[in-house]
Amino acid sequence: MSPGSVGVVETRYLDLPAPLPLDCGRELSGVRVAYETYGTLSPGRDNVILVCHALSGDAHAAGIAATPPEEGTREGYARGLGWWDGMIGPGKAFDTDRWFVVSTNLLGGCRGTTGPSSIDPATGEPYGPDFPVITVADMVRCERAFLDVLGVERLAAVAGGSLGGMQALQWAVDYPDQVTSIVVIASTHALQPQGVAWNAIARESIMRDPDWQGGRYYGTGRSPDAGMGVARMVGHITYLSAPGLAEKFGRRFQNGLNYTITEPEYEVESYLRYQAAAFVRRFDANTYLYLSRALTYFELGPAALNRIKARTLLIAFSSDWLYPPAASREISEILGSSAEFHVIDAPHGHDCFLLEEARQTPIVRRFLQEATEREGTA
Template sequence: MKAAASPSLGVVETHSATVFDAARPLHLRSGATLDHVEVAYETYGTLNEQRSNAVYICHALTGDAHAAGYHDGDDKPGWWDNMIGPGKPIDTDRWFVVCANILGGCQGTTGPASINPATGEPYALDFPLLHVADFVEVHRALARHLGIARFAAVVGGSLGGMQVLQWAMLYPSELGRALIFAASSRLTAQNIAFSAVGRQAIMRDSGFSEGKFLSRGTAPRKGLAVARMMAHITYLSEEAFQEKFGRQSQRDELKPNFGVDFAVESYLEYQGQRFLSRFDALSYLYLTRVMDYFDPFADEGALDALIAEPVRFLVVSFDSDWRFSTEHSRRIVRHLEGAGLPTSFREIRSSWGHDSFLLELPDYHATVRAYLDRAAEELL
């Protein structure tokens, strides 16, 4: 992992668009409808006259629309600033890049913390349960708003990769290439178990108030922090934890107690507390549950549309990722290759576990750059 050498995009802005309304509501997979859907999004680069150079970024569980550059007065870059920008693998001198906060999120897009027009109160647990396909429908609506009929590529890691896969399977004519990093097409029992414990930590917090904490002025802060702390353990490999912390203590002399004595404990405490300022507990419940039920290859004829109109796939895994191990990626590849779809696969060496897809790893970035260079050549 190394520091980015290419320049940043500089100051960028988050925009908002209403993509569904009462005249054209969003019909969800559950059968429920939403009469108003607002989407927060950012764009980088310039859309060409042919509108053919657009790339869509799908973010992971706790991501948002701010993928690259800086917000005015903020020195914190977007969550994928090492990947997106001038001269970077997703080169904004060449590509027009779009990234939006997903449906059910809490960073400007309609979600369970939004106001329910029918009641004037936050939806809370009255917000309908979601499906990855619902995320895709909102992405597509934003594309229509921006006047983009087809993306040269759709890119995402983890939950973002699930969105990419679903989009390609449902609407293959709308993307030329699909880039899927550190993702899964079906969670294992262990994956589901981690998320279940995180949700229980939130819902058993007295501040959860049966999901109505936004209206009652409480908050499940302890539960959400614990959920984040536990999840963060799954994002790093044992090698990464050992390299970063080992058994380093916080004190000159360790005396057994129940406080925060080890450096790794302090790190997890910091991650949990930091999470409280930027994420909503309800969104955490809804988005983790979406992942549990995702199993797109189980649907009869799931690949029929793709077989009729093939999309090129790049699937990348990381050898130390035990949250979504290489076997999860290989399962995606087996289904795609079994259907005769053009699929490239690469396992990248990394000591950083699941979070590797967010980092600047030379082999990883070189792979993405080369793959998108070929996509650019197709546009010439």
């Protein structure tokens, strides 16, 4: 059977029935979660895989959006295609003929789940900078509360790349008896100092834009598009690699040397401006600040990682300098025989987790099959 599509998918919304406690000591009331599902839930509700997205993703992980957004989440793909469509569907890595796959927009997001651009019920105005500081553990706590409403007690797997992989690790640490396996791709137990520094530069570019207005730009007719664009340029370069950029752009001029200081001359400059403009149209600046800070805070030491009972699959990529293979190797060494570690040789940097789906698929399929056989489920 050749891999197929999950077809047209509608994003749905669920309101949590109780306030959500947060690591900062505050709690959020009236939390709404945007989500999508793919496949069929088994009678025993034991075939659920939760897929977690990276910083700029959303709940639309697979299929074609019933209402396509203004900007898609994947460069070079149809506007309404899910960000991990190559991995989710009949015959794919997360085979929807077998698994019931759930994808949510994480807490703090701006694509349907409560975040800083949402209305604060206490004031009737957008939260803005009054939104509480959140952590990856808070995101996972929100996902757990969401699944409680769906009646799902145990997960066959939690999977994700980058920030999504952090969530998978946090799930296995915080709910060790509720997760059979985790799939952690191009991720880490703690961002390296260089990554922390790049994230700081991206946040500074937003907050130094006068149109940020201290985070209270909603309804003013002005938003920090310039700062947000620079943040995206910085972030996007960290997702790539030097060999990948050289192969894609080299030092080619866009329209020939023009000796100006304001217009892009090289193809790579024009590409970055395009990425910035597209991102600004689909993402909220305050959300970027909050999520960037959350992944910077994230740190799981040996004591935390040793709480993991789930079978663990770790996939890293040779050219990923932002989330280097050494980080995944360190996790593998701590977890010992319960972990399986692979490094895929590929030139695309951190973005490999989105671009090398075909090479990840057989590894993930076999891992899930073996985890299922050990558990005797699904």
